[in-house]
Amino acid sequence: MKIALLYLLGSILASELICNPSYPTDCYPKVFIPTREWQEIKEGQDIPGGLHVRLNIDTLKREAKLLEEEESSEVSSNDLVIVDNQPETVDKTMEESIKSAIGEYKAKHRSKINTNSNDFKDFQSSVEDIKKYNVDELDGSLDSLMDLSHDIEYGIKITDDKSLLNALFELTSEVDVDTKEKIYRMIGASIRNNPTALDNFLENGKTQISIFIKELQNDPEIIKNRILGIFNVLVDNASFKYTYLSQLLDQLINVYPTLSSSSQTRLVNIFKDLKLVDNEANDNDNEISTYLQNKFIKNDFTDETQFQLYYDKLLELHKQADLKPQKEFVAWLDEEVGLRQQGLKKHDNLYSGNQEFDDKLLETRHKVFGNPNALRKHFVDDEL
Structure with missing residues (x-):
């Protein structure tokens, strides 16, 4: 035992x-x-x-x-x-x-904290100010918690207090971008290299995780950076991956083309930690493109909506960057276009017979992933 x-x-x-x-x-x-x-x-x-x-x-x-x-x-x-x-x-x-x-x-x-120390007194008063939404003391209280969040014991206390987390996340909808960034930075610091705090957050802050995923779509770049930093910690947790990974990956692929270079690097680091891309490569666009192409080659999708989202993002990526498709992907695309154009594609959860999307596959097969002149030849052959 x-x-x-x-x-x-x-x-x-x-x-x-x-x-x-x-x-x-x-x-x-x-x-x-x-x-x-x-x-x-x-x-x-x-x-x-x-x-x-x-x-x-x-x-x-x-x-x-x-x-x-x-x-x-x-x-x-x-x-x-x-x-x-x-x-x-x-x-x-x-x-x-x-x-x-x-x-x-x-x-x-948890008992390692000296309850008689000035740090603990600052911590207690800061938590009280935040829970009461004391506007006059808010900046100072957040700065105090920010400084203490790097400490393992205080990281545990922050994430173990569900009412504090709720108060912090409620604040994010009312404060300016700089203050919101500070709150998210504090959360990231609390759970980084702190397994107990990470477990606490997954239990007490779990309602916020889906909000984080949605915020990647519309929030300012500085907030996206902080959220990506939080996810970079969360993806090491098996429970998080089991519950949220599929939803998170879809959103990461959705926002990747719109991110700044630094945010794209943070996003790719998440894929590297998950061993979904080459850990040694430094070309972010190529890594994400290869990941997406391999998804199509393996037919690794849950439904038609996800299939079309990933294809649209692959198109967007190849249109804005000088990338070459894999031969295996082009072969897959040739077969997929042929089956759809000839009406031989089996209807299932990945294909409902959307003619508009079928036409997009044909057009982009030549314009984006091949020879544009071949598209004109295809239509001439059809007419003949």
Whole structure:
């Protein structure tokens, strides 16, 4: 039990995850967390010493669990044992102990603040001013919280106070752009390199996340930059990716062509962290274009609306930048245009028979992704 708790808390502190590059929402801790039940050891996981490890002959996958007392003297550390697949009973006491350990860790971490310090007094008065919307003290209070938000303990306190977060986000609709930017910068500083604060924010500030995504469309560039900075932290969290990633990626693709160069770099860094683009490349436009083309080659879309959005953004990107399409994408586009023009395209969730969009595919196949003269030849052939 002590081993399981030790490595569980270690993984919480490190907050390091392994994610499948093909499925960014499929994430798991880098450090294997043992219990008294057999669990699969996933690819790339580090295995603590002193565990019972086996090769499951039914699944041909490695599994591990904590050693039972009677096993500890017979099986050496990380011994590999081949056994049949046998049912195991989950140790509820173990689960409760782990949950209790997490709670104790969080409580202990929060208690590090010296409640008699001037910083804490400034923090308390600043929080009170913001909650009461004390206009005269607002700038000073936000500056005070901004300075303290870089501290782990105060980052935790800021994100753990749901009423404070609500007050801050309500302020963003009433204050000027500079003050709004300061609030978003404080949120980003609070959760960066602070796993506990990040968890707090996902629980207490979750209603704001969808608003962040929408604000990427219309807000001033400085606000978009701060929101992208927040998302750059959030995408490391498996829970966030499971809930919001698809919605976020659609919006990031939607706004990319309209962003400044610095904001585009921030956006591409998010894609790099998700391992969706080449981590070594420095050409933002090429990276996003390649990502979009590969989506079409793989037919990786949820519905026709998303399909058309991504094609429109790919067009916009290629019209404003000197980019060359991949041969595989051109081959896909040739086939797609042919099927649609000949009425052979199967109607499904990605195709409802929109003639206007079909014509756009044909026209842009030649004007944007090929030889414009070939478009005239196509219409001559049709007439003949």
